[in-house]
Amino acid sequence: MLGMLLFGSPPAHAQTDALPLGGNLPNATLYDVQAQASVSTTALRGEQATAVLFWSNQCLWIDRYEERVLTLHTTFADRGVQFVLVNANDADAFADEGRSASAEQAQSYGDLRYVRDENAAFARQLGAERTPHAFLFDAAGTLVYRGAIDDSPGSPNDVATAYLREAIQATLNGEPVPEADTRPFGCMLKPAR
Numbered sequence: 001m002l003g004m005l006l007f008g009s010p011p012a013h014a015q016t017d018a019l020p021l022g023g024n025l026p027n028a029t030l031y032d033v034q035a036q037a038s039v040s041t042t043a044l045r046g047e048q049a050t051a052v053l054f055w056s057n058q059c060l061w062i063d064r065y066e067e068r069v070l071t072l073h074t075t076f077a078d079r080g081v082q083f084v085l086v087n088a089n090d091a092d093a094f095a096d097e098g099r100s101a102s103a104e105q106a107q108s109y110g111d112l113r114y115v116r117d118e119n120a121a122f123a124r125q126l127g128a129e130r131t132p133h134a135f136l137f138d139a140a141g142t143l144v145y146r147g148a149i150d151d152s153p154g155s156p157n158d159v160a161t162a163y164l165r166e167a168i169q170a171t172l173n174g175e176p177v178p179e180a181d182t183r184p185f186g187c188m189l190k191p192a193r
Contacts (some may be wrong), residue, residue, distance in 0.1 A: 005030060006009050008113065018124075018125070018126060018127020019125060019126050019127060019135075019143055020143070021143050021144065021145075021146065021180055021181060022142060022143060023067075023143050024141050024142060024143075025041055025042075025050065025137045025141040025142075025143070026041065026122065026125040026126070027040060027041055027042055028040070028041045028117070028121060028122040028125065028176065029041075029085065030044075030115040030116060030117055030118075030122060031099065031115060031116040031118055032086075032113065032114075032115050033099055033102040033103040033106050033114050033115065034103060034106050034113070034114060036103070039115060041122070042097070043167070044082060044084050044113060044115070045082060045137070045141060046080050046081050046082030046139075047080035047139065048079060048080030048081055048138075048139050048171070049076075049080065049081045049082070049136060049137060049138055049139060049168060049171050049172065050082045050084065050124070050136070050137040050141070051072070051076075051080070051081060051082070051083045051098055051134065051135075051136050051164065051168065052084050052086055052090055052134070052135040052136075052137070053069060053083070053084070053085050053132050053133070053134050053135075053149070054085075054086050054087075054088060054089075054128040054130065054132060054133040054134075054189060055085040055086060055087050055114070055131055055132060056087060056089055056097065056103050056121060056131035056187055057087065057096045057097055057105050057121060058094065058096045058097065059131045059187035060187070060188060061131070061132065061153055061185065061186035061187055062131055062132060062186070062187070064153060064154065064155075065132050065149055065153070065186075067156070068149060068150070068156055069083070069132070069149065070109065070112065072149075072164065072165060072168070073110075073112050075165075077111070079172060080139075080172075081168055081172070082113065082114050083113065083169070084113045084114075084115060085106075085109070085112065085113065085114045085115070086115055086116075086117050086122065086123070086128075087102050087114070087116050087117065088116075088117035088120040088122065088123035088128065088189055088191050089131070089189065089190045089191065090120075090190055090191055090192040090193075091116070091118075091192075092192060093190065093192070094190060097190075098116075099116055102114055102116055110112075114130060117134070118139065118170075119191075120189070120191030120192060123189060123191060124191075126146075127146075128149060128189055129184055129188070129189055130134075130184040130185065130186040130187060130188060130189055131183040131186050131187045131189060132148075132149055132184070132186050133146075133147070133177075133186070133189070134146065134147060134148065134149050134163075134164050134184070136164065136167045136168060136171065138171050138179075144167060144170075144171055144177050144180060145163070145167035145171075145177045145180050145181075146180070146181055146182075146184075147163060147179075147181055147182030147184050147186050148163055148164075148182045148183060148185050149162075149163065149164045150162045150163055150164065151163065151182075153185045153186065161179070163179055163182050166178055167179075167180070168177070
């Protein structure tokens with residue numbers, strides 16, 4: 001099953017009409033696994049920025065990025081940046097991606113929000129392809145960055161460019177994001193068909 005989740009050509013659900021840079025955060029209804037309730041993307045927005053990361057409970061690349069994302073959350077949460085992990089994988093085909101497994105996984109994330117995109121409609125709107133796949137929106141809800149978290153999926157010690165961190169910092173400083181569109185790296189997103 002892991003081979004099926006890893007690299008390959010773009011997934012069948014990938015759209016050429018995905019949200020472009022400069023587009024607005026779509027209004028979508030997601031399921032908050034900690035609160036066990038529906039929540040809108042509007043309610044998930046941060047005061048200064050919103051980092052949306054497509055996530056998985058069974059992708060090995062998520063395991064390698066987990067600590068880095070938790071560190072980013074700790075670094076920027078007090079500065080008005082909301083981090084939202086979004087699981088859009090098919091829970092019927094992959095039981096470890098469902099609500100209960102996601103809620104269990106979320107226990108180790110503290111106050112970092114973890115939601116399910118049950119029919120992957122939000123993932124399709126953004127053009128999410130992989131886990132992890134990061135999207136950063138500024139205070140106005142405008143997409144200012146999309147792509148990889150950094151340039152070293154294998155090891156945090158080998159990071160030369162921390163794309164998401166630099167995008168967040170630039171956004172908080174009111175500056176343009178230096179590299180606004182990078183290639184995501186990780187497991188293929190597996191939405192319900």
